[in-house]
Amino acid sequence: MPKKISRRSFLKRTIGSLFSIFGLGAGGYYYSREIEPKLLDVNQHKIINPDIPSSFNNFKIVQFSDTHLGFQYDAHQLKKLVKKINALKPDIIFFTGDLMDTPNQYHEANIIIPLLQELEAPFGKFSIYGNHDHGGYGTDIYKSIIEESGFKLLLNNHQQIKLIDGSSIYVIGIDDAMLGKPDIQTAIEGVPDQSYKILLSHAPDLADEAKNYNIQLQLSGHSHGGQVKIPFAGALVIPPYAENYNEGFYKIGSTPLTLYVNRGLGTTRLPFRFLCRPELTVFSLFQK
Template sequence: MKKLLKFCLFIIAIYLFLYINNHWIITTEHIYESEKVPESFDGFRITQVSDLHDALFGDNQAKLVKKVAATNPDVIFITGDVIDSNRYNLEQSLQAVREFVKISDVYYVIGNHEVATNKVEEIYEALSAIGVHVMPNTSMILEREGESIAILGIEDPLNGYETQSMLGTALAGVDREDLTVLLAHRPEKFNTYVANNINLVFSGHAHGGQIRLPFVGGLIAPGQGFLPKYTAGTFEDGETTMNVSRGLGNSTVPFRIFNLPQLVVVELKSK
């Protein structure tokens, strides 16, 4: 009887561990300080939502929406894979996004899973219809008190185009004196972002390495293989700072281990 009780307690413990690892959303905050941040954008808050993959966080995504609202964002960036190509359910994914647009302006780029569905235009149209700024290899200028920053977005290279080509298109017409802020799904393209002197990058895709090992980091990531470099946190090279979100959901591998779902917040500071 004692052995059976211990076994049952072990199963319950494993269930709780896996449940928490997949549903307990944490918020990580960073400060980005630069001379290129205009004074009118000092304190400007960006909340990044990445790799939702149709995951559910409460009824009608209430837990996720509450967490995002609590970050007090000036803008929300969605950096790809809001849907999952293995269980495509656009309506479920839109539940959260419909609430996001009530909180602040929302900017969006696709990930590899959107491309894999072959329904990119359907996704773009649905998001545009609810007020999301869709960013397919393009840029938008945000202005405050006569000062500006440039928001850029590029699509995922699974669409058949080189990252450099898409980034060049997005940069066309951008004043390089402005702070450049890029939404790009793939962190493994960091060297391309650096080569183009992008100031601030928001990326995801790696799911934090899916399983995170103490003192080591992520175990595996698409496009990077085992013990990948870019799975979470901040990376700097030259003029470029890249923030990589661990994301929220899962795809082929159903569990996250020592890798809680994550929202990333970056607050701009002027020097």
């Protein structure tokens, strides 16, 4: 009787075969497992919109996502990341989900909290749930860790970010699409329609719904940018709710909504990255 193989083993064999087909062989396999996952890109972008109050010009946002601690990403890498983020001197920090790969099997949670506590941002640190934050009985584990770390966990609600002159923008956070119950309507309730709104949604494909709420910017993760990209074949690892939008900028709807999909920092399912380096993203806001 043929031996059954897991989805992970099947994907691993498939990737190994594709490396061989494209002449990458053992070198490509080693590079994608041991080197590229540690090659961090720091990408900086300007967000220009007439709804941004002029007093928010050059307001700096740092987004990080999908660390998946316990799979391939470790506490030492997280410590280096914290130093790198602080060196950027962000005004506000967003974490867009998937902190640990399997929360109830990760035994170094006591290390995570003091590291994340070191992150500094005068206008706050905000986070949302990813699917892995709910998985592995992790819903309460993640909530406890992230809140003890000084982050405000947004769960279908919002937060006003207000400057001394009274001008403000709004940060809206929704639950994960795969294992949670995202509710944009509830999250946005009470937010002035003409205000500048930033939506944090782990799942990028929810932008197709968010475009109906006069939201100007959505920041997402989840896709890992496809994680492994083979020339002429494209991305190999595309999860549900990241099938329409999986990396970088998109303009959606008539408003339009600007969506940015962060490639994340860690890996999941397979410990590989190929032509898809991990990413830390810096956004600077400007009024048009």
